[in-house]
Amino acid sequence: MKKLFELVWNCVGRSTSEREADPSGTADGAEIADTPAPKPPPDLPLFYMLSHLEKDGPVRLDGVKVGVCEVMGLEIDEPKLGSFAGALNALDFPVQLLIRQHQPRLGQLRRKLKYAQPANLTAQTEAASESLRRLLKELESRDGILDRRFYAVCEFPRVDELRGLLSRTGLSVHHLTGRQLKMFFVSTALGGSPSTMDEDLQVEVEMHRHHVRVGETLVRSLQLGKWPRSLSPGFLQGLMAAGAPMDLSIHLGAIPTDQAARTLEWQKVRFESAQSLSFKRGRSMSPEAEIALEDVTRLRDQVQRGRERLFHASLSVTLHAKDEKTLREMTQRAKAHFAATLGKLDNLSFRQREGLMSTLPLALNAVGVWRTLDTSSLMRIFPFSPPDMDTRSGTLYGIDMRACAPVVYDPWDGTHLNANTAVLARSGSGKSFSTKLGVLRGICRGVTAYVIDPEGEYADMARAAGGRVLSPGVPGQGMNPFVIDKGDSEEMLQRIGSLRRLIEVMVGEKLSADRRASLDHALAGYYSTPRKRTGFRDFYTYLQEDENGDPGLAHLLRPFATGSLRHLLSDEGDDLLGNEALVTVFDLRLLEPELRPAAAMVCTETVWAAAAQDPKPRLLVVDEVWSIMQHPEGAAFMVSMAKRARKHRLGLQFITQDVQDLLSEDTSRAITGHSGRALLQNAAFKLLLQQDAAAVGTVGDAFDLPEELQRWLLSCPRGDGLLLALGNRFPIRIEATPEETEVIEWRPGSHRKA
Ligand SMILES: Nc1ncnc2c1ncn2[C@@H]1O[C@H](COP(=O)(O)OP(=O)(O)OP(=O)(O)O)[C@@H](O)[C@H]1O
Numbered sequence: 024m025k026k027l028f029e030l031v032w033n034c035v036g037r038s039t040s041e042r043e044a045d046p047s048g049t050a051d052g053a054e055i056a057d058t059p060a061p062k063p064p065p066d067l068p069l070f071y072m073l074s075h076l077e078k079d080g081p082v083r084l085d086g087v088k089v090g091v092c093e094v095m096g097l098e099i100d101e102p103k104l105g106s107f108a109g110a111l112n113a114l115d116f117p118v119q120l121l122i123r124q125h126q127p128r129l130g131q132l133r134r135k136l137k138y139a140q141p142a143n144l145t146a147q148t149e150a151a152s153e154s155l156r157r158l159l160k161e162l163e164s165r166d167g168i169l170d171r172r173f174y175a176v177c178e179f180p181r182v183d184e185l186r187g188l189l190s191r192t193g194l195s196v197h198h199l200t201g202r203q204l205k206m207f208f209v210s211t212a213l214g215g216s217p218s219t220m221d222e223d224l225q226v227e228v229e230m231h232r233h234h235v236r237v238g239e240t241l242v243r244s245l246q247l248g249k250w251p252r253s254l255s256p257g258f259l260q261g262l263m264a265a266g267a268p269m270d271l272s273i274h275l276g277a278i279p280t281d282q283a284a285r286t287l288e289w290q291k292v293r294f295e296s297a298q299s300l301s302f303k304r305g306r307s308m309s310p311e312a313e314i315a316l317e318d319v320t321r322l323r324d325q326v327q328r329g330r331e332r333l334f335h336a337s338l339s340v341t342l343h344a345k346d347e348k349t350l351r352e353m354t355q356r357a358k359a360h361f362a363a364t365l366g367k368l369d370n371l372s373f374r375q376r377e378g379l380m381s382t383l384p385l386a387l388n389a390v391g392v393w394r395t396l397d398t399s400s401l402m403r404i405f406p407f408s409p410p411d412m413d414t415r416s417g418t419l420y421g422i423d424m425r426a427c428a429p430v431v432y433d434p435w436d437g438t439h440l441n442a443n444t445a446v447l448a449r450s451g452s453g454k455s456f457s458t459k460l461g462v463l464r465g466i467c468r469g470v471t472a473y474v475i476d477p478e479g480e481y482a483d484m485a486r487a488a489g490g491r492v493l494s495p496g497v498p499g500q501g502m503n504p505f506v507i508d509k510g511d512s513e514e515m516l517q518r519i520g521s522l523r524r525l526i527e528v529m530v531g532e533k534l535s536a537d538r539r540a541s542l543d544h545a546l547a548g549y550y551s552t553p554r555k556r557t558g559f560r561d562f563y564t565y566l567q568e569d570e571n572g573d574p575g576l577a578h579l580l581r582p583f584a585t586g587s588l589r590h591l592l593s594d595e596g597d598d599l600l601g602n603e604a605l606v607t608v609f610d611l612r613l614l615e616p617e618l619r620p621a622a623a624m625v626c627t628e629t630v631w632a633a634a635a636q637d638p639k640p641r642l643l644v645v646d647e648v649w650s651i652m653q654h655p656e657g658a659a660f661m662v663s664m665a666k667r668a669r670k671h672r673l674g675l676q677f678i679t680q681d682v683q684d685l686l687s688e689d690t691s692r693a694i695t696g697h698s699g700r701a702l703l704q705n706a707a708f709k710l711l712l713q714q715d716a717a718a719v720g721t722v723g724d725a726f727d728l729p730e731e732l733q734r735w736l737l738s739c740p741r742g743d744g745l746l747l748a749l750g751n752r753f754p755i756r757i758e759a760t761p762e763e764t765e766v767i768e769w770r771p772g773s774h775r776k777a
């Protein structure tokens with residue numbers, strides 16, 4: 024029995040010089056003098072060729088220290104290929120590129136979710152929350168879901184150079200150190216991606232002719248013996264998409280230019296002499312030989328001009344499986360992939376250890392088979408890969424169908440520009456469904472949610488989740504957006520501005536410049552004097568009593584104070600703010616459609632007041648946002664809200680099916696796409712579900728989507744869509760468990776029963 028962890032653990036954080044200076048093998052010899060002498064070195068170091076692990080890199084048995092960088096995936100395109108070729112041409116030291124794909128471990132995310140779950144969930148919500156954790160567990164072993172990571176390894180003194188080269192090609196590079204490095208090394212040695220490390224784990228290694236058994240895992244290494252004739256861009260992607268857990272390693276070493284030119288010159292001479300020999304014998308040259316001669320001549324010219332270089336390259340694959348049958352299947356799949364491109368994977372009989380070592384992050388091609396490639400071929404095998412959106416924090420939003428990874432993020436974790444999401448899609452495409460799912464998964468981890476619901480679609484769900492449903496306009500359910508926390512003068516100014524816009528939308532007409540100025544003045548005057556409680560009716564009284572003010576203002580606002588709309592606003596705002604429910608739905612169905620925008624703004628403003636008083640992750644969903652955006656003042660209000668939301672950790676989610684209206688450039692209308700676009704610019708996340716044919720062009724232009732994605736958005740099934748975030752596009756499938764569907768499914772006709 025050998026403890027791999029012992030090897031990795033005990034050595035971390037110790038530099039080579041310390042080890043040399045301290046023959047006892049303990050770092051602080053004097054302090055722990057009475058610890059027993061170290062055990063004889065286990066055989067594992069020999070097996071893995073690893074001397075020990077330092078804080079910033081593993082040290083091989085031959086004393087060479089290497090550095091490991093994690094490289095983030097990049098989408099492949101011609102400019103990126105070009106700049107990668109440039110980096111290759113500048114490379115003058117050996118590099119190992121390592122791609123690891125394994126089933127994701129989501130245990131930590133599950134634990135975090137469980138820990139964050141509020142205690143006061145209803146039984147039904149709790150069941151839904153538990154079912155999400157089950158879904159995450161199921162995803163770990165679901166076919167085709169893989170966690171794919173890229174690494175670049177080189178000898179330690181060149182790490183900075185390597186980082187520089189890769190960053191210049193637009194890749195983000197991160198040097199692995201400390202615990203991350205340890206985790207990484209252990210997972211490459213044992214296979215898989217262990218998220219929890221058992222320090223006492225005993226590992227036994229057993230060598231076989233065609234595989235190695237490491238602990239419970241069967242490991243088989245293969246070597247690319249015959250390379251495909253021509254390499255297409257991203258030719259490794261197909262192999263990786265085959266879905267098998269594997270480690271794939273490419274070792275590269277640049278051949279010095281003069282040597283490369285000499286070799287090519289020699290080859291050219293060889294071909295030419297063969298040619299003249301054939302001519303002498305009265306035969307013409309075979310087409311293959313002619314092409315080869317042309318190729319060699321061209322390549323020699325390119326090498327001499329510095330546009331191409333030659334490299335030694337080698338590719339090995341290590342597969343991991345739980346049993347022999349799976350291992351056999353995976354081997355066949357991998358071999359079939361290369362066979363399709365006329366390449367051939369060799370078995371490495373009796374050389375499994377060398378194969379395995381070549382795929383460890385040791386910058387060591389232990390198999391020792393090399394093939395010569397030029398820059399253009401090599402740049403094509405660069406493991407460009409779809410980036411994924413699996414940040415392991417927050418909650419599950421869907422499955423990334425291209426990167427085959429879960430989409431997991433937390434809009435409130437502070438790493439995003441804001442926590443806002445825009446959902447744009449045609450009617451019936453699942454906008455409300457995905458939003459309700461987001462609300463439900465949010466409340467299951469303590470994100471308080473508010474929904475402005477013009478159609479009464481969310482009420483059932485809120486009741487099922489133990490939340491409350493308010494109907495603004497109904498007696499006793501009024502709201503008080505006029506509460507202002509007077510602490511911050513800038514906040515105060517902004518709130519006065521949004522109250523002014525709210526009043527403009529409330530009165531339903533554009534105020535003259537004069538009147539607008541008096542309103543502004545009145546609001547400022549009202550808030551400048553200390554008051555016990557601020558509220559609409561109080562403000563209304565102030566307007567009436569204000570002798571210097573504009574008497575017309577009070578008149579315009581009369582319906583909200585004493586008329587038919589008197590229940591919309593109240594002076595009792597503390598109720599909503601003081602005891603927040605997990606989810607609150609503002610059901611606007613009972614209001615006249617022309618009053619809904621004002622009501623929606625009242626609700627938004629009230630939630631904002633709550634957020635300003637006690638900032639914490641909150642989600643505010645505004646369904647049918649277009650109804651508010653139609654009014655220039657409403658549009659200005661929403662845009663300013665979207666800009667400010669981040670300040671108080673409020674995440675806005677706007678939903679609209681009127682994509683064209685929102686984005687239209689038609690300047691003849693009162694409101695143009697300008698504010699629609701501004702709203703979108705202030706959403707760090709955009710979810711595009713199925714689009715209709717009339718709108719897809721506008722969407723495509725607005726988000727710069729290629730034709731094929733636009734076509735896909737026309738026909739994708741309900742629940743599928745495109746998530747735009749962090750500058751990338753993720754094709755996403757939104758999947759709810761049966762328990763979650765139960766909570767969120769809106770049943771027509773049933774929303775009045777409670
Ligand atoms: N991801 C999904 N998984 C399963 N079913 C879904 C999914 N998305 C939508 N559906 C189904 O489609 C129906 C319609 O979806 P939803 O009500 O969310 O559409 P919508 O885009 O909000 O439509 P509208 O514009 O009319 O409000 C839902 O009732 C649900 O049954």
Ligand SMILES: [Mg+2]
Nearest residue numbers: 454455456480
């Ligand atoms: Mg809807």
